[in-house]
Amino acid sequence: MNVATGAFLNAIGILAGALFGLAQRAPPSARVQDFLRRALGAATAFFGLRLVWLNVNGTFWPCARQILIALLAIVLGNLAGKILSLQKISNRLGQFAGKLISSAQSNPPRKGAAGFNACAILFCAAPLGILGAVTDGLAGDFCLLAVKAVMDALAMAGFVKIFGWPSALSAFPVYFFLGAVTLACQLYAGPFLDSHNLIYPVSTAAGLIACAVALVIFEVRKVELANFLPALAVAPLLTKLLA
Numbered sequence: 278m279n280v281a282t283g284a285f286l287n288a289i290g291i292l293a294g295a296l297f298g299l300a301q302r303a304p305p306s307a308r309v310q311d312f313l314r315r316a317l318g319a320a321t322a323f324f325g326l327r328l329v330w331l332n333v334n335g336t337f338w339p340c341a342r343q344i345l346i347a348l349l350a351i352v353l354g355n356l357a358g359k360i361l362s363l364q365k366i367s368n369r370l371g372q373f374a375g376k377l378i379s380s381a382q383s384n385p386p387r388k389g390a391a392g393f394n395a396c397a398i399l400f401c402a403a404p405l406g407i408l409g410a411v412t413d414g415l416a417g418d419f420c421l422l423a424v425k426a427v428m429d430a431l432a433m434a435g436f437v438k439i440f441g442w443p444s445a446l447s448a449f450p451v452y453f454f455l456g457a458v459t460l461a462c463q464l465y466a467g468p469f470l471d472s473h474n475l476i477y478p479v480s481t482a483a484g485l486i487a488c489a490v491a492l493v494i495f496e497v498r499k500v501e502l503a504n505f506l507p508a509l510a511v512a513p514l515l516t517k518l519l520a
Contacts, residue, residue, distance in 0.1 A: 281456035283413040283422025288452035290426025291400065294433030295445030304435060317428055318494035321405070324420040325487030328412065332480040343516075347481040347508075350515050354482070354508025358501070367402055367503040374398045381440060392440020396447035400429050401454045404502040405490050408483045410455045411509055414462025415476050421487055422455065475513035482512040 305313070329347075333340040358364065374395040381391035400406070409422030429451075436444050470476045486505045493500050 281410075281413065281452075281459040282417075283409050283419030284452050284455035284459055286419060287400075287406070287409075287422050287426045287429060287455060288448040290430040291396075291433050291448035291451060292445055294430030295437045295442065295448075297430070298434035298437035299442065301434065304438075313431060314494060317424060318491045320424050320427075321421070321494060322488055322491035324424060325484045325491065327420070328418065328480050328484030328487065330484075331418075332416075332477040332484070334477065343478065343481060344485075346515050346519060347478060347485055347512055350478070350482050350512035351485055351505055351508040353515070354506070354511045355501075355504050357507040357511065358504025361507070363503040363506060364501040367404070370398050370402045378439070388440050389443035392436060392444035393447050396433065396436055396440075396444045397450045399432070400447060400451045404506060405487070406451075406455055407458065407506055408487055408490075408509075410458035411462050412480055412483050414459040415467050415470065416480050418480070421483075470513055473513070473517065475516055478512040478516040479509050482508045 304310075329344065333343045335343075377391040377395040377398075381388035381395070384391075403425065405421060405425045405428075409419065409425055413419040413422055433445065433447075467476065470479065486502070486508065489500050489505060490502060492498055493502065
């Protein structure tokens, strides 16, 4: 049985990043940081396209039809996300985390608690985490969460220098939150979708959204990623309606 492998890797990545940050006296050079950013962007795009490749079946036209349905699901999901103001909620969480960071720097006695809260919010609210937890729960594919683990490790290496070791404890709420999403998908959504052969469209949509995450990492364009998350629910509905 899947035991939330991706969530575990993400938590381990955060703890490893904290150890690395505490051990290193100076941050990586700008050249190294740019290389890592590009490598993570390429990995995100690769695993997103891999998800699409593994979940489209048949000859050219059936595959094209499945991809078109996934694209339509992303368009409709984006509209639903805007109606639900998901990106605005995500932005507010980010702004709240930013205030915690500022207050920690101006109030050293509280920096440990503020750092823990800020890191937990930032790491839990990342859309890539939701995508990875869903694909891990439905298909046992934890690759996206493995990429996020590296991203969070690099971020934590910087945060731990500001907030100290208590910020590393944010690995635990990240594990429990993403693990809960993974297990909910595995135990409840997965069996229902599998009985109707609808896991494939969800994973295909998730792969395409992951490619949009890569665009953000590469700084090609700004994308409101949180608004795309409803596409994961829209994709199986569209597939069922258009079958």
